[in-house]
Amino acid sequence: MKFPSSRAWRKIAVGFLAAGLVTSAAACSTGSSAAPGAPAASQGKGTGTTDGGGALLKVFMPSTSNVYLAAASQSIKDEAKALNYTVNIVENNWDQTEQDQQVQEWLATGERAAAVLMWPAGAAAATNSIRLLSAQAPVIQFNNLVTPEASKYVTAYAGVSDTGIGKEAGANALAAVKKLKAEGVKFHGPDGKPNVVEIRFTAGYAAGDDREKAFAEATPGAFNMLAVEPTPTVDAQGGFKAASQVIPRFLGQGIDIVYAHSNDVANGVVQALEQNGLKPGKDVILITGTSSGDMSNLRGGKIWSATLQSPVIEGALVVRTAAQYIATGQVQSGDVTIESSAAKPELKVEAPHAATYMMNPQVTAENNASFDIWGLSFDKLMGK
Amino acid sequence: MSSTASIATNFIAPSQRGSVIRFVTSYTLPLLVAAVFAVAATSTPDFATFANIRAILINTSIVGIIAVAMTAITISGNFFSLGIASSTVLAGIVFLAVSGLTGSALAGLGAAVVLSVALGILQGLIVGAGLNPVITTLAVGSVTYGLVAITTKGAVVTAGSVDVAWLATWNLLEIPLPVYIFVLFTAVAWFLTEHTLIGRNTHLLGANRATARNSGISPQATTIWAFIAFGVGLGVAGALNASQLHQMQANDLAGLTMDVIAAVLVGGAAVSGGEGSPTRSALGALLIVALGNIMLLHGLDNGWRVFLVGGIVVVLVVALHVLRKVSTR
Numbered sequence: 001m002k003f004p005s006s007r008a009w010r011k012i013a014v015g016f017l018a019a020g021l022v023t024s025a026a027a028c029s030t031g032s033s034a035a036p037g038a039p040a041a042s043q044g045k046g047t048g049t050t051d052g053g054g055a056l057l058k059v060f061m062p063s064t065s066n067v068y069l070a071a072a073s074q075s076i077k078d079e080a081k082a083l084n085y086t087v088n089i090v091e092n093n094w095d096q097t098e099q100d101q102q103v104q105e106w107l108a109t110g111e112r113a114a115a116v117l118m119w120p121a122g123a124a125a126a127t128n129s130i131r132l133l134s135a136q137a138p139v140i141q142f143n144n145l146v147t148p149e150a151s152k153y154v155t156a157y158a159g160v161s162d163t164g165i166g167k168e169a170g171a172n173a174l175a176a177v178k179k180l181k182a183e184g185v186k187f188h189g190p191d192g193k194p195n196v197v198e199i200r201f202t203a204g205y206a207a208g209d210d211r212e213k214a215f216a217e218a219t220p221g222a223f224n225m226l227a228v229e230p231t232p233t234v235d236a237q238g239g240f241k242a243a244s245q246v247i248p249r250f251l252g253q254g255i256d257i258v259y260a261h262s263n264d265v266a267n268g269v270v271q272a273l274e275q276n277g278l279k280p281g282k283d284v285i286l287i288t289g290t291s292s293g294d295m296s297n298l299r300g301g302k303i304w305s306a307t308l309q310s311p312v313i314e315g316a317l318v319v320r321t322a323a324q325y326i327a328t329g330q331v332q333s334g335d336v337t338i339e340s341s342a343a344k345p346e347l348k349v350e351a352p353h354a355a356t357y358m359m360n361p362q363v364t365a366e367n368n369a370s371f372d373i374w375g376l377s378f379d380k381l382m383g384k
Numbered sequence: 385m386s387s388t389a390s391i392a393t394n395f396i397a398p399s400q401r402g403s404v405i406r407f408v409t410s411y412t413l414p415l416l417v418a419a420v421f422a423v424a425a426t427s428t429p430d431f432a433t434f435a436n437i438r439a440i441l442i443n444t445s446i447v448g449i450i451a452v453a454m455t456a457i458t459i460s461g462n463f464f465s466l467g468i469a470s471s472t473v474l475a476g477i478v479f480l481a482v483s484g485l486t487g488s489a490l491a492g493l494g495a496a497v498v499l500s501v502a503l504g505i506l507q508g509l510i511v512g513a514g515l516n517p518v519i520t521t522l523a524v525g526s527v528t529y530g531l532v533a534i535t536t537k538g539a540v541v542t543a544g545s546v547d548v549a550w551l552a553t554w555n556l557l558e559i560p561l562p563v564y565i566f567v568l569f570t571a572v573a574w575f576l577t578e579h580t581l582i583g584r585n586t587h588l589l590g591a592n593r594a595t596a597r598n599s600g601i602s603p604q605a606t607t608i609w610a611f612i613a614f615g616v617g618l619g620v621a622g623a624l625n626a627s628q629l630h631q632m633q634a635n636d637l638a639g640l641t642m643d644v645i646a647a648v649l650v651g652g653a654a655v656s657g658g659e660g661s662p663t664r665s666a667l668g669a670l671l672i673v674a675l676g677n678i679m680l681l682h683g684l685d686n687g688w689r690v691f692l693v694g695g696i697v698v699v700l701v702v703a704l705h706v707l708r709k710v711s712t713r
Binding site: 065236245249251264276293294 | 625629633638687
């Protein structure tokens with residue numbers, strides 16, 4: 001076997017490595033061209049209109065290699081265009097250090113933005129970047145809840161409520177139990193309570209903490225909680241890995257309900273249940289959080305319910321919140337959860353709340369085909 | 385062939401003391417795994433149930449297949465591949481896409497293996513030319529991830545209505561197919577590594593590159609063979625993983641690379657090359673999963689489990705390293 005000289009291969013390899021860097025950069029950076037920004041609305045002095053007049057909204061967020069973020073990113077662009085704002089998005093590869101560098105580089109350019117829309121890569125470590133950004137423009141944070149340390153630098157929050165999702169999942173679980181009891185189903189726990197296994201998001205992940213706590217608070221004393229098992233990763237593989245180990249442990253006691261923090265994670269749980277001889281949807285009820293990942297198990301009845309978390313709504317919401325703040329220069333105290341409505345609400349010139357949360361309606365095999373929120377079907381809401 | 389075999393024999397000929405230690409090095413892990421299973425069976429409730437042992441085997445199979453496949457790379461002195469996760473995701477996505485297009489999971493499996501082998505050959509050519517394997521595999525991983533992310537736009541890929549699940553769920557005696565594939569793959573890898581010329585060449589190349597070259601062994605050809613074996617493992621594991629969950633997306637399998645490296649290290653492979661065994665890598669993967677399982681059954685929190693399993697891995701790797709050093713003095 002003959003090979004070309006090492007020098008030639010080195011050249012090929014160097015070219016290959018360079019291609020790698022270019023490809024990675026392409027995967028982690030999108031956005032429209034920057035436009036001159038308008039002066040930021042100062043506290044109490046709004047522009048009086050939600051029309052952006054071409055002003056810049058600067059967005060910092062993790063990579064759109066995830067379908068949720070890709071849909072949220074597109075929704076931000078669409079909503080900004082509708083409100084006559086220019087948007088420029090800077091992505092990072094789920095790395096707070098990288099995002100910190102991007103923030104500092106942007107600040108050094110001296111470019112002005114009407115507002116900064118910030119999805120921190122790691123909210124707990126993003127306080128300094130948020131502080132620096134807040135000196136330049138109002139910061140509207142989304143997706144990751146505002147930490148107490150960052151709260152004085154964040155003008156408003158708009159987006160997902162993990163507490164809301166946990167609460168809705170709890171309500172869905174109670175409704176499922178009520179329905180099954182009415183059908184005569186007996187549960188395995190003490191005093192006829194359902195035995196529950198919770199497959200939660202990765203340990204230490206704040207979204208998982210909020211969902212676990214909210215689910216428990218929404219179902220006080222209703223269930224016999226056998227175990228709360230964190231996934232190593234927040235995807236179907238992680239769900240399978242966690243569930244396939246924990247389910248055999250409780251087979252003898254009988255598992256009635258599995259609460260998984262997302263539909264994606266639950267897809268892995270379905271496989272683990274089936275490999276242990278259980279029929280999801282019949283022997284075990286699967287209640288899930290975020291309506292992410294492949295929905296065929298939900299549509300096929302193996303997953304009882306999910307909870308809507310629409311990237312399209314989240315993207316639009318953060319832009320609308322920024323536009324309202326820029327228009328009024330004010331923030332209302334307290335928080336609000338927007339209602340599910342068939343028509344997209346008209347954007348009024350009024351101060352946004354300190355926190356505006358998305359709606360979290362139940363998604364089931366029966367209702368997902370007839371979803372109509374803001375004129376969008378379920379698939380459209382999920383950016384598909 | 386006979387001259388190579390002779391060099392190999394001379395090269396690894398141990399002293400009396402060395403042979404004792406080498407025996408201990410070779411059999412420490414199998415004995416440890418046996419001891420862990422025996423102790424757990426008597427002291428851990430629900431450990432020795434069929435469902436639990438099956439869960440351990442299922443959880444070991446995919447990481448185990450890749451660990452076994454990567455052992456040749458490590459033995460050949462090319463450290464590890466750091467692009468495991470993205471390459472496995474790519475294989476899974478190709479499996480689902482081709483299965484969906486052709487209606488055949490076997491066609492999807494074939495396509496995943498062919499693509500992974502091609503990727504392996506490409507890396508083998510680059511590493512064989514003398515480039516740093518860590519940088520090369522990291523770059524390939526980065527390119528692969530980027531391409532998958534761009535192509536799929538982060539969306540979940542499925543095989544549509546085509547049934548691909550049977551590849552992961554078909555079972556014999558209630559043990560699913562991935563476990564049998566893992567065992568078969570390990571047996572074939574063991575035979576190739578321990579009983580063929582290419583296996584001996586791989587060992588010699590990792591033990592002493594200059595001597596191997598002087599003995600007429602081509603570092604490039606040997607490295608390419610090691611990466612081909614790795615590619616086969618990645619293709620099979622990617623397809624099995626995707627068939628298990630009927631879906632795959634760009635960001636999946638984030639922790640896979642570290643799991644595989646840990647299994648190979650616990651299996652006693654020398655990072656510098658020349659030492660290692662596919663069967664021990666398989667046992668390494670099995671031991672890590674079993675330890676996590678035992679701690680889970682004892683009700684330890686996830687944090688403690690990660691901490692203790694990590695600690696045990698460190699102790700084992702250090703102990704094997706010390707034994708190896710002593711045996712070569």
